[in-house]
Amino acid sequence: MDRTRRVYSYLRFSDPKQSEGGSVDRQLDYARRWAVEHGLVLDESLTMRDEGLSAYHQRHVTRGMLGLFLAAVDEGRVPPGSVLIVEGLDRLSRAEPIQAQAQLAQIINAGITVVTASDGKEYNRQRLKDQPMDLVYSLLVMIRAHEESDTKSKRVKAAIRRQCDAWLTGKWRGIIRNGKDPAWVAWNGQAFELIPDRAESVRLAIEMFMDGHGAMAIISRLRSSGVTFAANASHLYKMIRNRALVGDRVLTVDGEEFVLPGYYPALMSEAEFAELQRLASQRHRRKGKGEIPGVITGMGICRCGYCGSAMVAQNLMSRKKRPDGKPHDGHRRLICVASSNAQACKVNGSCSVVPVEDAIMEWCADAMNLASLMSGGDAGVGLRAELAAARARVVEIERQIERVTEAMLSSDAPPSSFAKKARELENDLAHEQDIIGRCESELAARARLQIPGMADAWAALVDGVKALDYDARLKTRQLVADTFSRIDVYHSGLLPGDGKVIDIVLHGRSGAVRVLSGVLRGGTVE
Known part of the structure; x- marks a missing residue:
């Protein structure tokens, strides 16, 4: 028995339910018999299965075992003369025929034989050389497989579009089977309902995020509560951006976006979601490394009054x-x-930094001080101007896209420059829409600010900040980001002299400027 070459079995099901029949056992039995009859070893430790991965969309290559196998073939880790057994060529690929044939050729050119269990055919270089019509047959199988999947895909998309339209008009309230639903909901047969422990963990994650905690700290807390649906920082940030939090489902069908309100039970209001997005857009609000979170540093706000550089x-x-x-x-x-x-x-x-923090905390805990800072100017004027300009640019870009689209449709063979221009315009449109979203969130946040309430929030955190309480300092860090656009610190006074005082210039987000002068320097280095 030749033990250098191996027989591998690959099984793929676009729907995991397909694996519940006898096809898995049937193919494995076939692979064992084939290996024995040809004096080879079936590598049962590497029986490859891709369940629920589409060969039409190539997810079995980009995410699954077949992609790993193809990489091993490219790297020479699969011995020449080995055999790959599949149910049929459509299990390998349902992509466009030229792409499907290229994947088959990749395997065959590496000296590997592909055997299809459904009809017993073998595909390798020698056999295709001796019987070239088998190559034509394989191509016909791939064409048929792609056409079947393409037709099915179009029907599914059309059905999803009809369901979305019916949902928006209030004619239908069933489940739309497309993509994954949030991890904190479950379908009860009539509607979606919250999974209590997971929903509570999402609320905890959002609360921690809004208090300034970083992704890893949040994930650690979630795991300690027994829930791990936020597997990493990327998943957590996607969850924070997900409109399912307010009950909406967002589906994209052939480039057309559908927003279905009330599809899921809401975990938060629109106003709360807008505030969450505003906080998520702030690059510097996460705390830096260290045991003591900085209250005014690490956000690009605290600057040296003498030269304008960052204070760290x-x-x-x-x-x-x-x-x-x-x-x-x-x-x-x-x-x-x-x-x-x-x-x-x-x-x-x-x-x-202690006297600087103490002075700012005590000053902001006074409602009259905050009122003078927040009403002394109107940064909202600039935001509204930026919003209006972005909306005007969106209108113009949409006009340009319409003209390019009309030109492409009216031409039998539009030049590639048309498609390139269309992509550039779409990117510009997305950029301007991001600006609009940011400006609207900022304006909404400003409209919600209540000076007495903010002063109370500052006052409630004074003792915790002084005591170096972790959570209190994170919450204060967010208040600093919401209140100030810049804090200038003159560590030896506005007019450097004997070095006994610190002067602080506060720049409010409203545009107002206030000075805290003569702050005693306090603690020395021991």
């Missing part, structure tokens, strides 16, 4: 600590990056 946190955690185990005030520093890198900052040195 410097926690000297290895120094002697206080009896309660926390660092001394002087061991938590603010330093200008230009100064630390010996660049052009005219005032060297650093200061404790």
Whole structure:
């Protein structure tokens, strides 16, 4: 028995339910008999199965075992002379015939024989050379398989479009079988309902995200509660962007988007979802590394008053600590990056971040102070102007797309430059729509701000910030991002002198500017 060459079995089902019949056992039995009859070894440890993966959309190649097998073939890890047994050529591919034949050729050209269990045919270089009509037969099988899948795909898409239209007109409220539903809902036969423990975990994840926690901390908390539907940071951020949170289902059929309101039970309101999207769009709101989350640093807000460079946190955690185990005030520093890198900052040195944090916290806890900061200007004017400009650009881009589309339809053979221009315009349109969404979210957030409530929020966090409470500092970090566009710190005073005071210039998001002068520097480095 030749033990260098191997016989491999590959099974694929576009619907996992297809594997419940006897076809799996039948093909495995066939593979065992074929291996024995030809003096080869069936590698049962590598019986490949792709269940629920479409060969029409090539998901069995991009996501499944066949893709791994093809990669192994390319890398020479499958010995020449080996055999791959499949139920039929349509199990290997239902892509366009030229692509399907290229995949078959990839396997055969590597010296591997493909055997189809349904009819006992063998495909390898020698046999196709001796019987070239088998190549024509294989191509006909691939053409038929692709046409069947293509017809089915068109029928499914048409049915989904009809269901979406019926949902939007209120004529139908059934399930639309397309793609995956959120992990926190289940179909009860009549409608979707929340899975209580998973829904609660989603609420926890959103609450932690809005408080400023990073993805890994959120996922760790979810797993500790026994739910792992957010497998990684990417999945978590997709969940946060998912309109299923407000009960909508979004489907795209041949480039046309359908938004079905009320498809799922909602976990949050539209206003809450808009606030979530606003927070998700802020690049710097996640805390940086370290045991003590920065309140004003790490968001691009805190700047050196002397040179305009970023001020960064410097926690000297290895120094002697206080009896309660926390660092001394002087061991938590603010330093200008230009100064630390010996660049052009005219005032060297650093200061404790503690008096800066304390001064800002106490000032913002006063409703009158916040009112003077938030009503002293109107950044909303700029946002509204940006929104109007973006909407005007969208109208113009849509006109251009319409003209290009008409030109393409009116030409029997439109030049490739038309398609390229259409893609560029679509990208421009998506960019402007992103700007519109951001501006609308910002304006909605500003409309919801209530100064007394914000002052109460600041006041409630003062003690926690001073005590270095992790969650309190994360919540304050978000308040800083919502309140200020910039904080200028003059660590030796506006007019550098004896270095006993710190001056702080607060730039509110409304456009107003306020100065906190004469803040005592406090803690020294020990």
